[in-house]
Amino acid sequence: MNAPELGLPMAVPAEGLPARVRIHEVGARDGLQNEKATVPTAVKAEFVRRLAGTGLTTIEATSFVHPTWVPQLADAEDLYPAVSDLPVELPVLVPNERGLDRALALGVRRVAVFASATESFAKANLNRTVDEALAMFEPVVARAKARDVHVRGYLSMCFGDPWQGAVPVGQVVRVCRALLDMGCDELSLGDTIGVATPGHVTALLSALTGADVPVAALAVHFHDTYGQALSNTLAALQQGVATVDASAGGLGGCPYAKSATGNLATEDLVWMLQGLGIDTGVDLGRLVATSVWMAAHLGRPSPSRTVRALSHQES
Amino acid sequence: MNAPELGLPMAVPAEGLPARVRIHEVGARDGLQNEKATVPTAVKAEFVRRLAGTGLTTIEATSFVHPTWVPQLADAEDLYPAVSDLPVELPVLVPNERGLDRALALGVRRVAVFASATESFAKANLNRTVDEALAMFEPVVARAKARDVHVRGYLSMCFGDPWQGAVPVGQVVRVCRALLDMGCDELSLGDTIGVATPGHVTALLSALTGADVPVAALAVHFHDTYGQALSNTLAALQQGVATVDASAGGLGGCPYAKSATGNLATEDLVWMLQGLGIDTGVDLGRLVATSVWMAAHLGRPSPSRTVRALSHQES
Numbered sequence: 001m002n003a004p005e006l007g008l009p010m011a012v013p014a015e016g017l018p019a020r021v022r023i024h025e026v027g028a029r030d031g032l033q034n035e036k037a038t039v040p041t042a043v044k045a046e047f048v049r050r051l052a053g054t055g056l057t058t059i060e061a062t063s064f065v066h067p068t069w070v071p072q073l074a075d076a077e078d079l080y081p082a083v084s085d086l087p088v089e090l091p092v093l094v095p096n097e098r099g100l101d102r103a104l105a106l107g108v109r110r111v112a113v114f115a116s117a118t119e120s121f122a123k124a125n126l127n128r129t130v131d132e133a134l135a136m137f138e139p140v141v142a143r144a145k146a147r148d149v150h151v152r153g154y155l156s157m158c159f160g161d162p163w164q165g166a167v168p169v170g171q172v173v174r175v176c177r178a179l180l181d182m183g184c185d186e187l188s189l190g191d192t193i194g195v196a197t198p199g200h201v202t203a204l205l206s207a208l209t210g211a212d213v214p215v216a217a218l219a220v221h222f223h224d225t226y227g228q229a230l231s232n233t234l235a236a237l238q239q240g241v242a243t244v245d246a247s248a249g250g251l252g253g254c255p256y257a258k259s260a261t262g263n264l265a266t267e268d269l270v271w272m273l274q275g276l277g278i279d280t281g282v283d284l285g286r287l288v289a290t291s292v293w294m295a296a297h298l299g300r301p302s303p304s305r306t307v308r309a310l311s312h313q314e315s
Numbered sequence: 316m317n318a319p320e321l322g323l324p325m326a327v328p329a330e331g332l333p334a335r336v337r338i339h340e341v342g343a344r345d346g347l348q349n350e351k352a353t354v355p356t357a358v359k360a361e362f363v364r365r366l367a368g369t370g371l372t373t374i375e376a377t378s379f380v381h382p383t384w385v386p387q388l389a390d391a392e393d394l395y396p397a398v399s400d401l402p403v404e405l406p407v408l409v410p411n412e413r414g415l416d417r418a419l420a421l422g423v424r425r426v427a428v429f430a431s432a433t434e435s436f437a438k439a440n441l442n443r444t445v446d447e448a449l450a451m452f453e454p455v456v457a458r459a460k461a462r463d464v465h466v467r468g469y470l471s472m473c474f475g476d477p478w479q480g481a482v483p484v485g486q487v488v489r490v491c492r493a494l495l496d497m498g499c500d501e502l503s504l505g506d507t508i509g510v511a512t513p514g515h516v517t518a519l520l521s522a523l524t525g526a527d528v529p530v531a532a533l534a535v536h537f538h539d540t541y542g543q544a545l546s547n548t549l550a551a552l553q554q555g556v557a558t559v560d561a562s563a564g565g566l567g568g569c570p571y572a573k574s575a576t577g578n579l580a581t582e583d584l585v586w587m588l589q590g591l592g593i594d595t596g597v598d599l600g601r602l603v604a605t606s607v608w609m610a611a612h613l614g615r616p617s618p619s620r621t622v623r624a625l626s627h628q629e630s
Contacts, residue, residue: 003475003510003541010474010481014514014550159325160318166325194624195318197590198549199329226318227539227583227620228590231546234513235329268542275512275543305542309509 003310004285009275018242020279022058024188024219025051025266027294029060029093031251033072034262035298041075043297045082048090050290051248055281056266058089060112064099080106091152100140104147111144112152112188113137115179117172120163121156121192134178141183153184154221158204160195169207176213186217188245191232194225194262198235205239219243222264224250224303229264230272237278244269249291249302265304267291285310318625319600324590333557335594337373339503339534340366340581342609344375344408346566348387349577350613356390358612360397363405365605366563370596371581373404375427379414395421406467415455419462426459427467427503428452430494432487435478436471436507449493456498467501468494469536473519475510484522491528501532503560506547509540509577513550520554534558537579539565539618544579545587552593559584564606564617580619582606600625 003009028048032039039047044062051059061083067074076092083090084107091110094100103111115133116122122130137153144151158172176187189204201220209215220236220243222229233244250265270282288310295302302308318324343363347354354362359377366374376398382389391407398405399422406425409415418426430448431437437445452468459466473487491502504519516535524530535551535558537544548559565580585597603625610617617623 003508006475006477006480008475008480008510009512009541010510010515012512012514012518014517017514160321160323162321165321165323193318195323195325195590197324197327197587199327199332199591200325202329203327224542224620225624226324226586227545227580228587230542231549231587234546234549265542271541272512272543272546275510276514305539309540 009271011275011277013277017237017276017278018240020242021237021273022243023056023266023269023280023282024243024245025056025059025248026221026245026263027051027248027251027266029063029073030263031247031249033063033070034252035072037298038072039297041078041082044075044079047290047294048083049086050286050293052086052088054283054286054290056088056287057281058091059086061090061092063093063095064102065093065095066098077102077106080108091150094140096136097140097143100143104149108149110150110152111140112154113140113184114154114156115175116156117167117175118157118161118164120161124163125156130175134175134182137179138182145183150186151184152186152188152219153179154188154190155179156190156192158189158196159191159200160193162193169204172204173207173211173213176208177211180213180217186219186243187213188219188221190221191223194223194228196222196232197228198231201232201235202239205236205241209239215240216242219245221245223262224264225262230268233264233269234272248287249294249307250304251294265302265306267304267306267310271306324586326590326592328592332552332591332593333555335557336552336588337558338371338581338584338595338597339558339560340371340374340563341536341560341578342366342563342566342581344378344388345578346562346564348378348385349567350387352613353387354612356393356397359390359394362605362609363398364401365601365608367401367403369598369601369605371403371602372596373406374401376405376407378408378410379417380408380410381413392417392421395423406465409455411451412455412458415458419464423464425465425467426455427469428455428499429469429471430490431471432482432490433472433476433479435476439478440471445490449490449497452494453497460498465501466499467503467534468499469503469505470494471505471507473504473511474506474515475508477508484519487519488522488526488528491523492526495528495532501534501558502528503534503536505536506538509538509543511537511547512543513546516547516550517554520551520556524554530555531557534560536560538577539579540577545583548579548584549587563602564609564622565619566609580617580621582619582621582625586621
């Protein structure tokens with residue numbers, strides 16, 4: 001059975017949801033940086049091209065982090081020029097000013113910095129306090145904005161943290177405000193270890209809008225570690241969020257979680273949005289084909305349930 | 316990382332949801348009847364006992380269907396007496412009057428019949444039209460009610476059907492009304508092939524309550540074929556549904572879908588409900604341990620993401 005041939009899912013809109021959702025595709029960066037295998041540059045470029053061919057409009061391409069830390073993405077200088085002709089947004093991660101310099105030299109128009117809501121993850125990931133990390137990002141954001149480059153601020157551990165447990169909403173609001181105040185155009189709220197549930201999502205988004213954070217500046221980034229990513233996404237859509245991060249085929253994951261499941265699979269998201277009658281511009285069949293192609297390169301099946309069902313891939 | 320040790324998920328209630336949800340556990344019946352392996356009666360009995368030990372209060376035990384059709388559950392006469400001392404509800408499936416006779420002879424207090432919302436599935440599953448199947452159930456329900464036995468009506472293919480595609484809401488409402496009118500106490504709305512999305516769930520539930528079906532009589536039974544079960548459950552909770560079917564460890568699935576993923580895993584559901592501060596009475600750690608134990612008997616890992624994450628089971 002191939003459901004899309006039967007015209008499924010049937011589009012039945014629900015009240016109070018955005019008419020259109022922009023998917024911020026992170027498979028090529030967040031996905032591949034967490035895969036054990038290092039993928040050849042030509043395969044990565046072909047992956048980004050195929051993703052663009054599905055109708056995705058924002059495809060995070062790579063990271064200009066030091067190769068020692070993320071050897072999987074050490075080819076950023078070669079990859080970016082190989083895809084920069086595509087008619088889509090191609091944001092890249094920049095950890096610091098050195099990374100920004102490398103990105104700007106290639107003509108990048110969108111960058112992202114990677115902050116933490118918790119001290120323990122700031123220490124583990126950046127070897128800094130939260131405020132020291134924010135101070136490090138300040139000149140990155142200022143210099144990007146001076147060049148009219150769009151800046152996204154990722155915020156990790158917005159719901160729970162593997163060391164401290166539950167993360168108070170106020171702590172997240174404080175760091176979000178700081179990132180916006182220094183000039184970030186968009187914030188991506190990350191549930192890095194996948195522990196969020198819908199009431200927690202609603203509470204955080206309410207607290208943020210209550211602190212004058214415009215919902216249009218917010219994206220959500222959920223992980224499927226405990227299978228909660230899509231219901232959390234629904235809760236976020238109900239609060240007006242219209243930018244959702246997802247990873248084609250569910251590539252990648254959190255290196256701190258022992259489960260193989262990590263990022264929300266773009267296909268599972270597109271299935272839900274299509275069923276809700278929400279426009280994404282994405283061709284689900286082409287997206288599934290792209291993830292099956294990438295899974296063959298990685299030598300393991302996609303963890304996306306939609307990919308498995310539509311491609312008859314066995315688990 | 317073991318999230319519950321860190322007090323996760325953090326309980327953050329959301330507005331407009333039930334304070335308490337009754338989980339109708341289907342792993343021992345719907346789960347095991349769709350597993351390739353036939354499990355020894357003693358293992359099944361131990362499984363039901365362990366499930367009862369987790370705090371689950373409604374555990375569907377087996378099916379009194381003819382052994383030719385479901386050889387996996389041919390031991391119903393031996394299994395039921397082996398667990399009937401447990402202080403929980405132990406409904407059983409009865410396909411017809413002969414099945415009801417067998418169940419009543421063992422003192423069963425809850426039975427379920429299995430109807431279809433679509434002609435194509437009624438034909439494939441029961442070799443009858445929808446109305447012929449309803450006529451077959453009528454004496455089953457009447458005789459059960461005359462003995463004060465609780466009757467659940469399962470309704471398959473409430474959202475999509477592998478032959479006809481999308482299923483019109485009105486078609487489902489008509490069969491639901493017929494089942495209630497003949498005396499069913501509860502209806503379980505099945506998304507047998509997993510194609511539902513939240514707007515469709517809301518539309519069906521609104522249509523049912525608009526046709527004077529009390530929401531207290533409704534349960535939902537979602538499949539995770541496309542990863543949608545939990546977001547559909549959230550939509551149902553938002554409409555006031557307070558009975559949710561799930562299968563420990565995600566056992567079983569739809570034999571018409573080629574994906575390994577089928578029933579919503581009880582653990583993934585409990586994680587969400589616990590995060591929403593909704594009382595289920597279930598001890599998640601014990602439930603995960605039970606599913607890991609059962610997975611060892613079946614010789615394959617649980618497809619539940621929560622089971623994998625909490626047991627450090629690899630995919």
